[in-house]
Amino acid sequence: MRRYLYFIEMKKTELIKLLIKHPVSIFKKGIDAQQEKLFIDSLISDYKIDRLPTIDLLELFPGFEETLTTYSFLEGTSLITDIMLLKKLAKSYPECNYLEIGSWRGESIINVSEVSTHCTSVTLPPSEMNTDKRYTDVHGVFSKNAKNLTEILHNSHTFDFNTLDQKFDLIFIDGDHSYKGVLNDTKKTFNLRKDSNSVIVWHDYGVSTETVRHSVLKAILDGIPPENHKYLYHVSNTICAVYIENRNFSCYRTEFPTFPNKKFSVQVKAGKI
Ligand SMILES: C[S@@+](CC[C@H](N)C(=O)[O-])C[C@H]1O[C@@H](n2cnc3c(N)ncnc32)[C@H](O)[C@@H]1O
Structure with missing residues (x-):
């Protein structure tokens, strides 16, 4: 006592x-x-849910193996497995047309651009990002020389996505992570899917790979017609949620602390920019 x-x-x-x-x-x-x-x-x-069912990364991509050519290991980036998930998904289309909301240093988009036909980024202009110059200075640092990238410097809250006049195979939502931001981006991009094979990925569904950011999950569910909720999942070992039709997965519930069911081997090589 x-x-x-x-x-x-x-x-x-x-x-x-x-x-x-x-x-x-x-x-x-x-x-x-x-x-x-x-x-x-x-x-x-x-x-009646507090999280999405988890698809195992190894069920989504048996024998999972991927390489990233660009990774910063700096704050504000996605996890290695998040970007690998995007790259793997992009590779599954013969000519992937990719849309990303929120690009900042251009780290996710440069990796996806290597395996896509075309990429479109809708991201805040540096002038609207942050008053700290160091924050805006790194805008597009990794993606500025990508040839197959169209960058639209616009706030997704006010951007009219119909002006793109395109449909996409893969859509990555990683801009304003507030409830309102994710709701806006989800509603505006849901019908920009090219067809039922198109996939949407939301970043920051998880606070970590094992815990949920409930405001983001609520925005995703509120932004998608209820009859389509059955196609929503969390992908294991990432902090991403995905929308995938036409597949059946044997899912499980992820709850911290999980017992590891796989191990990754990692090789890291650094070079000066
Ligand atoms: C976490 S960073 C993106 C990181 C990037 N996707 C990656 O993985 O390398 C978030 C980006 O979203 C942008 N952003 C925030 N709110 C936005 C909005 N309303 N519209 C468009 N972009 C937004 C930020 O300026 C920043 O560039």
Whole structure:
């Protein structure tokens, strides 16, 4: 009992110290946690789920093997497995037409462009991104020389996607990750799929490969007709959700901490830009 009280006491003093040191971030974390809780509640009441079924990466791509030519290992990038998932999916089309919302350094799009016929990026213009010049300076750093890339510097909230006058095999949503942002991008791109073989990938469905970002999941479900929800999955070992028709998968529920069912071998080589 004394140990327990001591523990509570420790937590209180630590909390007070933290509140003095970082009042805004603690307050914001509290609000974020509260909002996340509201999204879980609304997911359960509206859709009776708190996560998507997981497809195993090895079921989606048996003998999974892929290489990335460009990876920064810097903050704000996607996971290696996320970009590999995109690249593998792009390769499954003879002439992949790819649409991406949110490109920043151009890391995901440069990797996909290597195996696609054409790529379109709708991404915030540097002027609207962030007032910090260091943030805007790296815009397109990896993708600026790609020949098969059309970059549209526009906010997806105000962009009229009909002006693209195209349909896409593969769509990657990785722009504004707020509920409103993901809802907007999902609604606006759902009918830009070329046909029933087209795939949509949402980044940041997961906070990690094993935990869900419920605001993003709620936006995905709200943005897609209910009869199509059965085609939504999480892909194991990634933080991505996918929309895939015409396939049957034996799915499972991912819950932290999972017991590993596979291991990856990794080889890393770095070179100066
Ligand atoms: C996480 S970064 C994208 C990373 C990139 N897809 C990758 O994996 O390498 C998010 C990008 O979305 C852009 N963005 C944020 N809100 C947006 C919006 N409303 N419309 C278009 N782009 C947006 C940001 O400026 C940034 O370039």
